[in-house]
Amino acid sequence: MEALREAKARLTVYVHPSNAADVRRAVARQLSALLFSYEDRFDGVLLAHEVKILSEKDLKDEKAVKGEKSVKDEKAVEDEKAVKDKKAVEGEKVKFRAKILNGLVPYFGVPVEATLLLFSPQPDMLLEGKVEMLGKESIHAIVLGVFSVAIMSEDIREKFKFKRKGDGGKFVSRSDKQHVIKRGSMIRFYVKRVDTEMNCHITGSLIPPHTGCMWWLSIHDPEYASEINSGRRMSRDIEMKVEQNEQEHRALNNEDSVVKSARPHKSRKRSVDER
Template sequence: MEALREAVAKLTVYVHPSNAADVHRAVARQLSALLFSYEDRFDGVLLAHEARIESGGPREEVRVKAKILNGLVPYFGVQVHANLLLFSPQPDMILEGKVEVLGNESIHAIVLGVFSVAIMSDDIDEKFKFKRRGDGGKFVSRSDKQHVIRRGTMIRFSVKRVDTEMNCHITGSLIPPHTGSMLWLSVHDAEYASEINSSKRRSRDISIKIEQNEQEHRVLKNEDSTMTSERPHKSRKRSIEER
């Protein structure tokens, strides 16, 4: 998928002194707090991360840079090298999503199980005709009745606009070539069919990374809900700085 990209970043993560006994876990917690939300500094949504703390000796010896944040207790800065997996959709990119709801005027889908997509009637190719039959209706191609888009269909679409204020809400289009039902395209579109085999392995590896980070995110969130934090209120955007 075009919108997925990997990046390497040097970050300074600020850790509360109460977490000094397990800095590695504290850093992971700070990074996990950024998962699945749009971050300007990364120009995308963080989906997964692998962080390595800079150290001057054994693994347990972590090099830190003392820094006092105004009005707060003296957090200490930990220098981190992070490999990031980002979702950064841009206009004219080709993405894939699963149809959740559709009607005569629009198709609504979801990408990577997280990001919402709206394809309005003006952006649905005229070759598709909406038929209100079965479970919620379906779009059927006038040129090939086997080309059907219904609830649950995986579709390939072009990006028109991205609203980062709504956490990468996407406006899409089914008018450009090589868009439509992925199942139909895999059989009838030679260009798309040739892409499938080359992208299968990478897609599987990415799915595993995202799932692992989702599990970590849920575990840390559950732990936070059961703990009474002694930490003063502080914006999470100041907890991590990119160098």
């Protein structure tokens, strides 16, 4: 899919000292909290991530490659002594480089190298989605099971005629009755606008060429047929990864809600009676 892209990023993830025993899990949890929401810093929505925590050795090797001299002042030596968090990673003992921040809550920053899968739809792109609801005035679809799309009547080709039959009706092409768009159909559409404030809500169009029901296009549109054959395996892998991260994101939210509900609440009535 055209809107999907992979990006490499160097990030500093701030972790609470209470999670110092399992830094890797704490870092993954922090990044997972950003899943499926638009982030300006990434210029898109984070769908999946793979993280490597950078050790002192990684950072020193990088400096050596760049030709920089490694200089240790007294403060750096003190920081290194204060933050010796050793952990076995792939059979090796690695020192995580982290600095304690001054303030009321002493979070420490962990440098990481992340591979990010981002969804960044832009106007003039061609995307695919599944029709969830439709009527005479509009078609509403969903992309990657997460992002909503609205295609209004003025953006639907005139050759499509709406017939109110079956499960909620359907759009049937006047030129080819086999070209049908109904609830559950996979469609290919043109992106007109993207509203990032509504978590990448997309306004689409079915007027440009190479748009419509994907099943029909795969048979009657040679350009599209060759395109999907070359990218089918990759899209399946991406869908599986997105679905897996969506499940983890739901589990994270459920875990947080359980923790909140488990907190004790004082009864106002009881406190009055005790007085």
